[in-house]
Amino acid sequence: MSDNKSFEPKIIAFLCKWTTYAAADLCGVSRMPYPSNISIIKVNCTGEVTADMILTAFEKGADGILIGGCRPGHCRYEGGNLKGANRIYLLKRALNEFGVNPERIREVGIAGAQGLIFQRAAEKFTADIRALGPSPVMSNA
């Protein structure tokens, strides 16, 4: 898209309070800025992010959705993040059927102490979504 440079994507991030959310928090207290495009919703576990939550985010105009949980094998809730990952995997197939680029959802697993990694992941995802352009879902309204 030609006007991608002026396009500021809206990104909703569902972040697990035990890990990726803590990493984002750490960015804040350490003055490590990450793109203001990202709005964070704190969740107990990525396993509790429902299809309704993700699809509603798209419906309301999100251009990208970042899902940040524990690294695989490190979930506080015995695999809640893996269950969540299976859900996202299937949901991406549905998005594809609706013509929505599944790349608009990204999953990351970042430990609470890894502020720098969160900062980079946030920058990278924002840049990638900017390259993809605005989500066409809103135009459905």
Next chain:
Amino acid sequence: MPNKKRLAFYAGSGCGGCSQSLMLSPSLATMLDGADIAFWATRSGDLTEDEISQLDDKGIDVLMFAGPVDGEASIATAKLLRRKAKRVVAYGACAHLGGLCGLTNVIPGAKLRELAERNGGFIKPLSAVIEVDYVLPGCPPPQGMVERMVKELFLADDVPDVGTVFASSKGVCAQCDRKHLNNPLEEIRRFHAAPPDPDICLLDQGYICLGPVTRGGCGAVCLEANRPCTGCAGPTAGVLDQGGAILQSLASLVPLSGDISGEKEHRVLDSIQDIVGTAYKYSAAASLLKRRVNDGE
């Protein structure tokens, strides 16, 4: 006898199933005794805009609207009818959810796009176009739900609360007699290869059934016929996206292998075919995504 209620039935298009479901109601005679029929139109040609315009505003007590809404013409008719009616029922899956017609919103195909464009739009649930007071779900609405609507709307003294859905707030599973085993989903089975065991939960056997995410009140008749629920009554109360809800349930039923690559789980999930036709058979147009978009491949 209090004043007779004025009722109307309108189906701008559709297969004719909704009108029959009402006609076959055992309470039809009682309902008609206590009511005047303003019109009973089973296709757009039965009633012109002019004829509708001539009716008094709010002159109809209850309008039952069946069939899908798509382009400008049908939207204009729906809005006009809304003005004429005190209460509007979205009657049947097409008006409630877009119905099977709604799948055309998602199916890629030049011919369909042409058709949709010629009609100036894509399929929408009635509630996306006008305010809907009541919903009678189903494709076509099952007898039990039709009876409930007739009783509450036409035979009772009080009118039901706006927002009433003439179905159960519980899922279809609540009326299903099959034994539930809580089996993990290790393999997706297509039920034509061999009919499933008629006594055990279909999901337990690996067949995709929308019972858990679909409003009940139908008596689970499809399950009794050894067919899975295909979701015609729409999502259970509190769920926005019926398709998303069943996909979520299916994903949760797949057991974690312990292998963090998720390869084994993905194999099971990959074997689910025709995701849209399975998860969104009647509800594609009412889904949160509404229709297929072009997200610049």
Next chain:
Amino acid sequence: MMASNVICLLPHLDRVELVNGGELVASVSVPQAREAFSSYMRGRLAEDVPLYVQRIDAHCAVSQHLAAVRALDACYNASPPKGAIAIRRALAYAGVYYHHLEQLFFSRSSGDGGIAGLVRTDDELAAHDVLQALRRARDVVEILGGRGLTPERGIPGGVTVGIADEQLSRARDIASDLLGVALRSEEGFRAGGARWVEEQELSVPAYSLATVNDDGEASLCDGMLRIVDPKGSEVITGDASQVLPMMMEWKEDAPLRVGPLARLNAASGASTEQARELQKHLFDALGTSPIHRVAAGNWAMVIELVEAAELLSSALAGLAAGDSELHASLDEPGEGVGAIEGARGTLIHRYLLDAEGIVQEAQIVSPDSLMEADVNAALSSLIAESGPEVTDDTIERIVNTIGSYQPAYVPSAPFSLRIVRRDADGRVSQEWRRT
């Protein structure tokens, strides 16, 4: 206005056009939605097909369901076990009964020209009884098909599950009542409608297509397809895939007819005792065989109501509850054609499945499209007879003529009609409506 809902492939008739410009012509056109249907079905699961197609036309959902199921049998090269075929047949007869009763009493004009008006309803056969019978016919469809208006039991290779004992005996009880209503309807028709049919002289010589059983009698379900010429001589008898090419590239000198009147003409007679007796009245009254008088389609349908009830009773008597062999093993999926003698006429479905049993191509040859030329031939001669003036009588005759064919675009109570006359520039210069 035709909605973009391609599942409703048989769109409603909005107008009959009388085109002014030298010749006066009346025609209905059945929009060809073949491509749209195929693209709608592409990607769907084979076993779901019978659930989609029955919602094309809920007035004869049973026929659509079973035609799809039979085409899928062919796609999988499966031979359903006897028990499954017996359930499907009984379901087919219940479907025809439901359709005919609804058509006769509820879906047609109730004016003086309409059939409900032709069946005397003044004595015992009150509207209440008919509605009750219609509900009970629906109940039989539910018992046999698993769901009232839209059956579910059919799957490629057989049926999903058998029928419980108590349900079966309930269906048998209902069926004998249904036969009673059918016989009374026929009697009522002969008392009122028969003379009306005799008065309607509009006649269109046509080829007749029907499904026949091994004895050459009319079938209301499965069998071989047979076409006879306007004189009644056999042109072809074969299975759907043998007869389909001829139907699709129709080159004969007269149009093709399907439905009750065509069944009367193409077969040696009804397959049941009482219906065969009743047919004699019809042939005696009109004095010809084959019968090409368009209005006779109504009479034929009333007789078929009796036939369907008789067939339903004997099919139910032959059903064994608790039959466990109801499904055959399936071969690798491929292409298949399936035909059923549907309530409205011969109905043919064709599907091409991929190796996974996913639909790649889909096609329906419906009675509506098959009889389009026939309906138009009838309308043309009707207009030629009536002259250029459009009177109430003309409109009434158009309504009754179209109605005599029982096309899917008619079921509406009563069906409306808009007739327009266009000038040379195509603008509407005059308009008549009948609702």
